[in-house]
Amino acid sequence: MRKTISLAGIAFLSATTVSAQERATNPDARANATLRAMSQEEKIRMLHGPMPSMLPPGKRLPGVAIGAGYVEGTQRLRVPNLVMTDASLGVSNLNDLRPGDVATALPSGLSLASTWNPDIARQGGAMIGGEARAKGFNVMLVGGVNLVRDPRGGRNFEYLGEDPLLAGTMVGSQISGVQSNRIIATIKHFALNDQETGRNIASVEMDEAAMRESDLLAFQIGIEKGDPASVMCAYNRVGGVFACENPFLLNDVLRRDWGYKGFVMSDWGAVHSSEAITKGLDQQNGENLDAKPYFSTLLVEALAGGRVPQVAVDTAVRRILRATYTTGVADHPLAPGQAIDYEANGAVALKAAEEGIVLLRNEGGVLPLAQTARSIVVIGGTADLGVLSGGGSSHVRPVGGFKKLGRAGRGAAITWVKRGYGGTPPLDGIRRAFPSAAVTYLDGKDVPAAAAAAKAAQVAIVIGEKFASEADDNVDISLGQGQDALIEAVSAANPKTVVVLQVGNPVAMPWRDKVPAILAAWYPGQRGGDAIAHVLSGKVNPSGHLPVTFPASEAQLPNPKLPGADAQLADKETRAVYGLAAGLKPFNIVYPEGSDVGYRWFDRKGLKPLFPFGHGLSYTSFRYSDLKVTGKGKLKVRFTVTNVGAMPGPDVPQVCVVRPGKAKRLIGWAKPMLAPGAAREVSIVADPRVLADFDAKTRRWVVRAGTYRIEVSHSATETALKADTQLSRQTLAP
Numbered sequence: 001m002r003k004t005i006s007l008a009g010i011a012f013l014s015a016t017t018v019s020a021q022e023r024a025t026n027p028d029a030r031a032n033a034t035l036r037a038m039s040q041e042e043k044i045r046m047l048h049g050p051m052p053s054m055l056p057p058g059k060r061l062p063g064v065a066i067g068a069g070y071v072e073g074t075q076r077l078r079v080p081n082l083v084m085t086d087a088s089l090g091v092s093n094l095n096d097l098r099p100g101d102v103a104t105a106l107p108s109g110l111s112l113a114s115t116w117n118p119d120i121a122r123q124g125g126a127m128i129g130g131e132a133r134a135k136g137f138n139v140m141l142v143g144g145v146n147l148v149r150d151p152r153g154g155r156n157f158e159y160l161g162e163d164p165l166l167a168g169t170m171v172g173s174q175i176s177g178v179q180s181n182r183i184i185a186t187i188k189h190f191a192l193n194d195q196e197t198g199r200n201i202a203s204v205e206m207d208e209a210a211m212r213e214s215d216l217l218a219f220q221i222g223i224e225k226g227d228p229a230s231v232m233c234a235y236n237r238v239g240g241v242f243a244c245e246n247p248f249l250l251n252d253v254l255r256r257d258w259g260y261k262g263f264v265m266s267d268w269g270a271v272h273s274s275e276a277i278t279k280g281l282d283q284q285n286g287e288n289l290d291a292k293p294y295f296s297t298l299l300v301e302a303l304a305g306g307r308v309p310q311v312a313v314d315t316a317v318r319r320i321l322r323a324t325y326t327t328g329v330a331d332h333p334l335a336p337g338q339a340i341d342y343e344a345n346g347a348v349a350l351k352a353a354e355e356g357i358v359l360l361r362n363e364g365g366v367l368p369l370a371q372t373a374r375s376i377v378v379i380g381g382t383a384d385l386g387v388l389s390g391g392g393s394s395h396v397r398p399v400g401g402f403k404k405l406g407r408a409g410r411g412a413a414i415t416w417v418k419r420g421y422g423g424t425p426p427l428d429g430i431r432r433a434f435p436s437a438a439v440t441y442l443d444g445k446d447v448p449a450a451a452a453a454a455k456a457a458q459v460a461i462v463i464g465e466k467f468a469s470e471a472d473d474n475v476d477i478s479l480g481q482g483q484d485a486l487i488e489a490v491s492a493a494n495p496k497t498v499v500v501l502q503v504g505n506p507v508a509m510p511w512r513d514k515v516p517a518i519l520a521a522w523y524p525g526q527r528g529g530d531a532i533a534h535v536l537s538g539k540v541n542p543s544g545h546l547p548v549t550f551p552a553s554e555a556q557l558p559n560p561k562l563p564g565a566d567a568q569l570a571d572k573e574t575r576a577v578y579g580l581a582a583g584l585k586p587f588n589i590v591y592p593e594g595s596d597v598g599y600r601w602f603d604r605k606g607l608k609p610l611f612p613f614g615h616g617l618s619y620t621s622f623r624y625s626d627l628k629v630t631g632k633g634k635l636k637v638r639f640t641v642t643n644v645g646a647m648p649g650p651d652v653p654q655v656c657v658v659r660p661g662k663a664k665r666l667i668g669w670a671k672p673m674l675a676p677g678a679a680r681e682v683s684i685v686a687d688p689r690v691l692a693d694f695d696a697k698t699r700r701w702v703v704r705a706g707t708y709r710i711e712v713s714h715s716a717t718e719t720a721l722k723a724d725t726q727l728s729r730q731t732l733a734p
Contacts, residue, residue, distance in 0.1 A: 065136030111356030125177025136336030157504025161547025162598030172225025182328035250280020368538025380444035381463025392470025429533030468504030541649035545616030620645025
């Protein structure tokens with residue numbers, strides 16, 4: 001016999017009699033049965049856990065791998081310890097907790113999004129999930145899907161771009177790969193945690209329709225496609241309410257409207273009350289970073305005082321138990337110390353980096369470089385030691401270790417804000433790719449010397465870089481550190497200058513029209529140097545396309561000045577990120593673009609970017625033809641892609657919708673691999689939500705009846721085919 005009990009709009013089952021067979025096959029039944037057998041102490045223990053690096057060694061849980069955190073289980077009931085590690089780019093070694101330990105470092109999130117290839121995301125997720133399990137972790141804090149609203153955001157390099165369909169699709173595949181290892185994955189940071197400045201004091205003010213059509217849609221798609229067992233709530237406030245105790249986000253949207261059955265964990269240091277458990281939060285993580293032990297001793301007091309009902313505790317525990325059963329975590333105990341095939345995993349990282357590199361410019365066919373080149377000078381970027389990686393909790397010590405590592409940014413008070421170089425050095429990769437050439441290196445600090453070396457060489461390659469890190473937004477979009485002047489001088493000295501950018505964000509390029517060839521390599525990970533060399537030499541035909549818009553200047557942005565930039569920043573602000581300093585005044589963040597993030601804003605305002613969303617060149621050429629659009633039922637688009645060039649390679653045709661008076665939206669894409677002269681028909685079925693507006697009053701997606709223009713494009717600004725179609729009115733559940 002069962003009855004349904006409701007708490008804050010959430011329904012769950014309370015089982016009084018459950019058969020042995022149902023317990024064995026039904027995760028809800030298993031969770032109910034285990035819950036009934038637990039003591040109150042065992043229940044409370046599942047709702048909180050520390051960050052172990054902040055505990056004395058004697059107070060850490062014995063036998064548990066040291067990472068981002070852990071939550072103690074109940075061994076007598078076969079409830080496992082939940083052992084957690086960061087992050088989306090590999091198994092992080094936060095604060096050097098595991099001396100000498102290394103992991104395969106994947107390229108950055110923006111690099112992954114640039115592949116436009118969900119299979120690459122799935123393979124990368126499976127790889128890092130496998131390494132995590134081998135190292136003794138069964139919860140990975142992956143993947144991040146906050147939208148890139150501002151190119152100065154410190155954590156943008158971790159995320160998957162500015163479009164909700166692209167980002168949601170890619171993160172869903174990544175999560176699916178991680179969880180294939182019987183590991184809990186955690187989609188994050190829910191929601192609107194789109195900048196670091198004031199991240200735990202600021203409130204994002206945005207109407208519901210705009211949220212639903214942008215940031216929330218990215219999460220919704222990611223959850224549908226990846227089925228993550230956990231959602232991590234964010235630091236910031238939304239509508240004045242902290243995200244980790246925001247019933248609109250956690251109960252109304254996530255559980256009522258989306259039917260999410262997993263559990264919600266807090267970000268580390270993002271909990272503000274015991275009552276948060278009645279508002280949708282299930283687990284306090286990194287509790288020693290919070291002001292108080294809200295989900296342990298204070299929760300017991302709140303239960304005794306009647307401020308929190310017992311049903312809230314049972315609901316949270318049930319959700320966590322269910323996640324361990326649905327993912328297989330409970331039935332496949334950890335066995336740390338398993339061997340890891342770093343060579344095979346390095347090949348996964350290499351493939352991801354190669355597909356993520358974007359050829360932004362190639363005037364005169366400078367690339368690929370001819371094997372007959374006799375002399376090549378490589379300038380800047382610490383190219384002799386390794387490739388740059390982003391900083392913060394996602395920092396991965398790569399196989400081979402860091403060749404250079406130091407603090408960087410305004411966040412020096414946090415020890416994990418580090419600027420690291422590791423993986424395969426570009427210089428070594430270029431030397432292997434061009435064995436007949438004399439390849440030399442200069443660090444670029446002496447600009448006249450660099451220009452002279454460039455003039456004497458057949459080819460000059462400048463590595464431009466810009467560091468980005470959690471806890472520290474960039475102050476502008478310039479490369480900085482005199483690199484613009486260096487590139488100007490080198491390009492003036494040598495007409496065959498190639499700029500390779502290792503960046504975590506879009507950057508300004510005042511020298512763009514003076515440089516014939518530009519590559520965006522992002523933070524390219526473990527095998528980044530090899531990937532760069534393979535694209536330069538033509539061993540790999542570049543197929544990356546931008547997942548973000550590169551603005552011409554900050555003046556084109558919805559917020560030319562970063563929200564909160566006038567607040568107290570530098571070290572004091574960084575310490576405040578984790579509640580280690582007080583006195584900062586809360587402020588509101590308003591995004592004038594609303595749901596029109598990135599390329600949608602540029603389209604709406606008629607702005608010409610430096611490089612548009614979706615842009616990416618190839619060493620071959622593609623033609624689109626035979627567009628057919630069917631608007632009955634679901635919108636279906638078919639067209640033919642033909643490789644009309646002389647080199648095999650993949651293409652990324654993009655399909656957008658243009659509605660009267662509205663900004664264009666991406667509704668689908670494909671990535672066909674084509675030999676020279678080959679053609680393939682591409683078929684796309686549009687998700688109705690990207691055609692629709694969200695009506696907050698009726699809580700429905702509404703596709704308006706009318707004429708819709710469908711465009712097949714090479715980028716957000718370069719349309720190859722177009723056709724109009726009529727759509728009937730359609731309403732969809734939220």
